Structure formats: structure tokens, C-alpha cells
Amino acid sequence: MNYDDPELLDRLAAEYVFGSLSSRARRRFERLRQRLPAADKAARDWESRLMPLSGSVPSERPPARVWNAIDERTGGGERRASTRPWRWLHPVWGFAFGVLAALGVVRLFPDAMPIDAIVQERGTLPQSYVGLLTDAQNNAVLLASSTRYGRILSVKRLRPFEVPSGRVAVLWALPREGAPFVVGVVPPAEKGTLALADTSEKLFFNVSQLAVSFETGVPAPGATPSPFVLTGHCVKLW
Amino acid sequence: MVDPVELQRLLSRVALGDRKAFRALYDATSPSLFGVAVRILNRRDRAEDVIQDAFVNVWQRASSYSDAVSRPMTWLTAIVRNRALDMLRSESARPAESLHDDENEGIHEPADERPDPLGLLERAVDEVRVRDCLGDIQGPQRQCLALAYYHGLSHSEVAARLAAPIGSVKVWIRRGLDRLKRCLEGSQ
Numbered sequence: 001m002n003y004d005d006p007e008l009l010d011r012l013a014a015e016y017v018f019g020s021l022s023s024r025a026r027r028r029f030e031r032l033r034q035r036l037p038a039a040d041k042a043a044r045d046w047e048s049r050l051m052p053l054s055g056s057v058p059s060e061r062p063p064a065r066v067w068n069a070i071d072e073r074t075g076g077g078e079r080r081a082s083t084r085p086w087r088w089l090h091p092v093w094g095f096a097f098g099v100l101a102a103l104g105v106v107r108l109f110p111d112a113m114p115i116d117a118i119v120q121e122r123g124t125l126p127q128s129y130v131g132l133l134t135d136a137q138n139n140a141v142l143l144a145s146s147t148r149y150g151r152i153l154s155v156k157r158l159r160p161f162e163v164p165s166g167r168v169a170v171l172w173a174l175p176r177e178g179a180p181f182v183v184g185v186v187p188p189a190e191k192g193t194l195a196l197a198d199t200s201e202k203l204f205f206n207v208s209q210l211a212v213s214f215e216t217g218v219p220a221p222g223a224t225p226s227p228f229v230l231t232g233h234c235v236k237l238w
Numbered sequence: 239m240v241d242p243v244e245l246q247r248l249l250s251r252v253a254l255g256d257r258k259a260f261r262a263l264y265d266a267t268s269p270s271l272f273g274v275a276v277r278i279l280n281r282r283d284r285a286e287d288v289i290q291d292a293f294v295n296v297w298q299r300a301s302s303y304s305d306a307v308s309r310p311m312t313w314l315t316a317i318v319r320n321r322a323l324d325m326l327r328s329e330s331a332r333p334a335e336s337l338h339d340d341e342n343e344g345i346h347e348p349a350d351e352r353p354d355p356l357g358l359l360e361r362a363v364d365e366v367r368v369r370d371c372l373g374d375i376q377g378p379q380r381q382c383l384a385l386a387y388y389h390g391l392s393h394s395e396v397a398a399r400l401a402a403p404i405g406s407v408k409v410w411i412r413r414g415l416d417r418l419k420r421c422l423e424g425s426q
Contacts, residue, residue, distance in 0.1 A: 014415040020386040023327035047316045054315050059269035066286050074297040168302045185298045189255040195294045
């Protein structure tokens with residue numbers, strides 16, 4: 001297909017937004033949106049154009065369990081727990097600090113020292129996946145960790161890194177075999193969490209490396225990443 | 239309709255990790271977004287999953303929202319519609335045409351009193367700007383547009399529903415969208 005033809009692009013965008021494309025055609029257009037700004041713009045224009053149609057749909061308040069699940073998946077429960085005394089020594093962070101120590105970088109971050117207390121509290125480090133991502137100068141920049149069967153990835157920025165305006169920092173997993181896949185967007189805060197699509201065990205079992213690239217949005221499944229700005233090994237801790 | 243300026247403010251706070259703003263955004267927008275998802279999926283349990291995924295997505299992607307590109311409600315609705323359409327397409331067979339939910343037995347399910355898609359289109363016709371544009375689209379073309387937009391039916395599903403050739407359905411939808419676009423642009 002000739003995607004340089006603005007009329008064709010507009011028609012595809014219209015049908016994509018309208019919802020009449022088949023599954024395969026939808027996937028194709030989503031990939032097109034990722035690499036062709038004109039396709040993305042055409043889709044956004046149609047989203048705005050057709051918005052009044054959604055306005056006619058009667059509202060319904062979702063049941064409370066929906067918010068509870070969202071809160072859980074975005075780390076709200078974890079955060080509330082962390083406000084209780086000693087709970088800031090959450091297993092995930094405890095484990096993360098443990099890895100820092102194991103990798104010999106804890107001396108760079110004196111704040112991360114209370115590992116003894118963590119080990120004393122738990123007796124052992126939990127089974128977890130961890131990635132320590134470094135920049136081109138080999139500075140440790142990002143620490144990502146998740147318990148083996150957890151669905152929340154904790155992310156800590158060990159030093160500031162600037163995300164260019166209009167871009168987001170996307171965390172990728174690089175399997176030993178096969179194409180990289182998107183884990184999620186690196187939270188903007190110094191410490192944050194992101195919800196995983198599945199348990200760490202399922203997602204990272206065959207992943208040898210993690211990496212971060214700057215993207216204009218969350219890439220569609222199968223998209224090719226932009227050049228990586230941070231990379232690091234993904235290791236099992238057990 | 240929630241004030242777009244307030245929604246923009248909330249989204250910018252969410253991008254900074256403000257959970258109170260996230261909750262306020264959810265309270266303000268989830269009823270209309272849930273309505274959209276229920277209409278497409280025709281099942282409340284699936285629609286709940288969509289809203290859940292969509293807001294987790296919003297929490298992660300709020301920093302990528304730009305008010306220069308789209309209005310907050312348009313951005314949020316697109317996330318929900320796309321997630322709902324993906325879920326619909328990923329199901330090998332379209333679930334039963336009822337809101338009965340076997341997995342949630344015992345949970346009261348209100349009777350399906352939703353307007354049919356044509357009814358929704360009629361309501362949309364009452365909206366100020368689209369009134370004239372949809373007003374002169376009639377017959378099967380109008381039915382196609384309603385089934386595709388509100389129930390997320392693909393060309394082939396619309397064709398099966400209307401017992402019409404798929405080629406005709408494609409032409410009806412394309413022409414309907416062309417007319418809608420020309421008209422909406424002309425009325426701006």
C-alpha cells in the first residue's frame with residue numbers, strides 16, 4: 001500500500017478510530033502510527049472528530065473493585081504500606097539494596113546502607129529479578145526490581161537522567177532469543193513502580209538484559225526500539 | 239461533561255505521580271469511559287478489565303499526554319476504545335449478546351436497558367455539532383456507522399449482522415465517514 005497517499009492514510013485512520021478494521025488491519029495501522037507521524041496525526045484528528053459520538057453513551061459508575069485493582073496495580077497499596085513504621089523497608093527495596101551491595105555499588109550510595117537491618121528483618125532476600133542499568137559512561141543510573149511472582153516492578157533512579165521534551169523513557173526487556181518487548185514507561189519520580197503485564201517469572205525468565213530508550217509514546221507490540229540510552233543485565237536472585 | 243481545563247490540571251499532576259489527582263481523575267472520568275467500554279464489549283466484567291488496564295496505562299503514560307495534541311477526554315476515550323476494541327478482536331468468538339456474567343454469579347446485574355446502537359446515534363444527533371452532519375445519513379449507511387462505532391463490529395461482523403455483502407458494508411462505512419468528515423470540517 002502507498003502510505004504516502006494522504007487520502008488512503010486518512011481513510012485507514014478513520015476506520016481504525018471508528019472500530020471497523022479487523023484485528024490484523026488494526027495491528028498494521030498501529031505499527032504504522034508508530035513510525036509515520038502523518039498516520040498518528042490522522043488518527044488523532046479522527047479521535048477528536050468522532051468524540052461527540054461517545055458523548056451520547058450513558059455513563060455508568062464502575063464497581064469499587066475496579067479502582068481497588070487499579071490502586072493495587074499502580075503501587076498504591078505498596079505506597080500506603082510504606083508509610084507505616086519500618087514498612088519503608090519493603091521487601092522489594094530491601095532486595096534492591098541487596099543487589100546494590102552484591103554488585104559492589106552500594107558504596108556509591110551511602111543512603112542504601114541499611115541492608116543489614118533488612119536482612120535481619122527478613123532473614124533472607126526474596127527471590128527476585130533485578131536489573132541495574134548503566135549509561136554509556138558506565139554510571140549506574142536505574143535500578144529495576146520485582147519479586148519473582150510479582151506483577152509490580154519497582155524502579156529507582158540512582159542518578160537523574162533527562163528525558164527529552166515530548167518523549168518518554170521506555171523500559172525494554174531483551175530476551176536471549178527473539179525481539180525486545182516493552183516492559184513499560186519509566187516513572188518520572190525518583191522512586192516509582194510500574195505495573196507488569198504478567199508475573200516477573202513469566203516476563204523475565206528468558207530475558208538477559210534490560211534497556212531504556214526515548215520514544216514519542218508507548219511503542220506498539222513488535223515495534224523496533226529507538227537507540228538504547230541505558231542498558232544492563234537482568235539477573236535472577238535465587 | 240467534566241471541565242477540560244480541570245482534567246488537564248489533573249493529568250499534569252498524575253504525570254508527577256500525584257495519587258490524589260489520579261483518584262480525582264478516575265472519579266471524574268470513569269463513569270463515561272466505563273459506559274463506552276460496556277457498549278463495545280457488551281459485558282461488564284470485560285469492561286471492568288478495560289477500565290483497569292486503561293487507568294494503569296494512564297498512570298504510566300500521563301507524562302506523554304499533550305494538551306496541544308488532543309483534549310483530555312478525547313485522549314482518555316481513545317485509550318479506552320482502543321483497549322476495548324483490541325479485547326473484542328482478541329476474543330476468538332464474540333461473547334453472548336447479553337450482559338450476563340457467569341464468573342460473577344450472585345452479583346446483581348441490572349437488566350440490559352441500553353439503547354441500541356442506532357438509538358445512541360440518534361442521541362448523538364442531538365449533540366450540537368454533529369446534528370446536521372449525521373442527520374442526512376440514512377438507511378443502512380447509518381446502521382453500519384452505529385454498529386461499528388458503538389459495538390465495535392468489524393466490516394465482516396456488520397455484514398453478517400445486516401445480512402449484507404461485505405463489499406457494500408465497506409462502501410457504506412467509507413462513504414458515511416467521508417460525509418461525516420466533510421460536514422464536520424465544514425461546520426467548524
